[in-house]
Amino acid sequence: MAFLSSLNGPTSKIKFLAKLTDFSSNALSLRRNLAVFESGYKCFGLKVDGKSLWESRVLHNSEQIEEFINVSDVPLLSSSEVFERLKEDREKRKGKQQFLAMYSSVFGGITTDPTTMVIPMDDHMVHRGHGVFDTAAIMDGEGSLRYWLSVGPGDFQLSPSGCKQSALYAIVIQDKTPLGREGVKVWTSTVPIKPPQFATMKSVNYLPNVLSKMEAEEKGGFAAIWLDEDGYIAEGPNMNVAFVTKENGLLMPSFDKILSGCTARRALSLSEGLVREGRISGIRVGNVTMEEGKQACEMMLIGSGILAKVGPVGQALLDLILDDMKFGPTDVRVPVPY
Structure with missing residues (x-):
């Protein structure tokens, strides 16, 4: 492809290769290249990949170029x-x-x-x-x-x-959208998960995340959950996931290949209090199989808030997070006057 700056003469004196097309219903595209060597305006029907029809104009001086540009409906604004x-x-x-x-x-x-x-x-x-x-x-x-x-x-x-x-x-x-407490529906994402090098970094390259979210919404769900390359549960498009097992333990995927969300890490810290109170049996961070996820008593999506179907552990953890946002230590919150 030649740039205008590389042309060595006026457009009226330069040969351009074009594929001519007859627009009649029975016409076939000519399978040969023809040279255009004319001055003034010339119009050709071009078929691109057998689909789109285009009009090409060859202009022979600056006045005609200016005239061609001015027919545009796009205004030049101040x-x-x-x-x-x-x-x-x-x-x-x-x-x-x-x-x-x-x-x-x-x-x-x-x-x-x-x-x-x-x-x-x-x-x-x-x-x-x-x-x-x-x-x-x-x-x-x-x-x-x-x-x-x-x-x-x-x-x-x-x-x-x-x-x-x-x-x-x-x-x-x-x-002012209220926090959802009634629960949401999730799907397993068919969009490939990011490699660990990029998945663990919160960059603005969110196209896979967007596609995953769109996939879930098209199926009537809220979010799609990624699996890693080994088939273990990884994360949601912009949230970490957590489960409560039948043994009443808190289970969360390892952060080795996914983003270690601030709220997820804080939730793990606060959940230690639930262990001391006997409200959960323990905490495990590691590989989570699909079967473990399906058999879990509760599932949570953890981001800037927590989306969870009403359940004792999910509700307790949500209350702890909300309380921590208001009254937690100064190293996890910053008072803002307003």
């Missing part, structure tokens, strides 16, 4: 017009979540206008997925603080060598 259109679009897309504030190291401040909560297109986190993120729950504020660390803006190359400064973004999201 900065103020872009802002107004973004604002109108934002008003149309109001949902259950409210975006209260955003910090960006690019502009070095905080904005409370959702219209201006944007990041540069040339940020490598946008077009290369080169960044990491995490989420902190805001307990009494009914929301969360989500933050991203990116290699930063610079260019559209693959290498980040053109990015002169990393970037930090953070946004406060208010979400």
Whole structure:
């Protein structure tokens, strides 16, 4: 494929290879390449892979190029017009979540206008997925603080060598959706799980996670659960999983090949109190077979909260997590005045 900068003459004097097509119903595509050597406008029917029909125009001077461009219905907008259109679009897309504030190291401040909560297109986190993120729950504020660390803006190359400064973004999201306590349905995911090197890292490369979630929703479920390459239960698309065995023990998959979620690790720590109280028989972190999962008395999805069908251990662990968010030690929570 030739770039325009590599052409060694005006387009009217350059030979282009094209495959001509007759648009009649009984016509067959000509199986030969023909050279186009004409000035002015020429139109050809092109069949691409036997499917799409395209129109090709050969222009012989800059005036005709300008005329061709101007027939486009896409307007050239001023900065103020872009802002107004973004604002109108934002008003149309109001949902259950409210975006209260955003910090960006690019502009070095905080904005409370959702219209201006944007990041540069040339940020490598946008077009290369080169960044990491995490989420902190805001307990009494009914929301969360989500933050991203990116290699930063610079260019559209693959290498980040053109990015002169990393970037930090953070946004406060208010979400008044109540915690689900009635239970949810899960499926086994057919989407391949990420290799351990990437599964244990919370990067913005979430395409497998999204596809797994979509797969579950298409089947009428809430989430799809991954199995590792050895067939053991691994994790959900954005949550860890835990089980209560028939012997009343807490069982959680090992973190060797999956993300060790902050809430999951905290849940393990808090569950030690349930052992001391005799409410569970013990705690085991290791390989969990499909059979163990199916025979479990309770199953939990653990993320920024806990989704669990009503059960004594799941309810007790959820209460401990919620209490810990309010009154836990300062090394696991940060008081925020508001």
